[in-house]
Each structure stands twice: as structure tokens, then as C-alpha cells.
Amino acid sequence: KQWYQRRVAITAGGAELEHVSEINPEIKLELARMLDQPCRGGKGWRELANELGYQYEIKARVGGDDAYLISPTVSLLNRWQFTNTATVENLLKSLHSIERSDCACLLETKYNVILIECLTTV
Numbered sequence: 001k002q003w004y005q006r007r008v009a010i011t012a013g014g015a016e017l018e019h020v021s022e023i024n025p026e027i028k029l030e031l032a033r034m035l036d037q038p039c040r041g042g043k044g045w046r047e048l049a050n051e052l053g054y055q056y057e058i059k060a061r062v063g064g065d066d067a068y069l070i071s072p073t074v075s076l077l078n079r080w081q082f083t084n085t086a087t088v089e090n091l092l093k094s095l096h097s098i099e100r101s102d103c104a105c106l107l108e109t110k111y112n113v114i115l116i117e118c119l120t121t122v
Helices: 025-035 045-051 072-080 088-097 101-110
Strands: 002-012 113-121
Touching: 025 045, 025 072, 025 101, 045 072, 045 088, 088 101
Parallel strands: none
Antiparallel strands: 002 113
């Protein structure tokens, strides 16, 4: 019998990067630019939210006279970071699952991520 195991080892400047809260805010903003307004027919923050287990839409907030929008992607990641599943590994898996390898590649490149895929027999 064979089974497929995907392991993710992550290093960032020699230190392990495991939790989503450790992602640089500038990288989150780059992800937001890619996911907030996906290309025509592309999958974005809503699909990522579903993949991460959120069944609702995160609404943009508007604030007083200084009306501004908070990125739904950044809001999603900020909320998700308080769950016990908010690992970079799970984020990468979710991005690949919604076919956004471009976003996964951003994290992989910026943080020198090593994806190890192995087929193991039992």
C-alpha cells in the first residue's frame, strides 16, 4: 500500500518561519494585491477564505472621515492567525489548492521555502 505525504520545511534567514503571524506585513500586502482583485476568472481571497474554513465574507471596513478600505486578504490572515491551524504550511497548501501557485511562489521565494514531496510505502 502506498500513501502520499507532503512535508514543508520553512526557513527565513536561518530562523524557522512556522506561524502566519510571523509573515512580514509587506509580504501580506503583496499577497493582498494578488488576492483582493484576482484576474478575470482567477481565484482570490473568497476562495482562500473557504479553503481556510471561513464560510462568510469578510467585509471591508470604512472608517469615519478618513474613509479607507482594509484589505479582505489581510483581514482574513489576521483573523486566521488566532486559530490553531494558522501555519505557513497550511497557507501554502491552501494557496495551491485554490490554484494560486503564484501567491505560494511569492512566499516560497521570499522565505526560502523548501517543499519536500515524498511517496512512502507502508
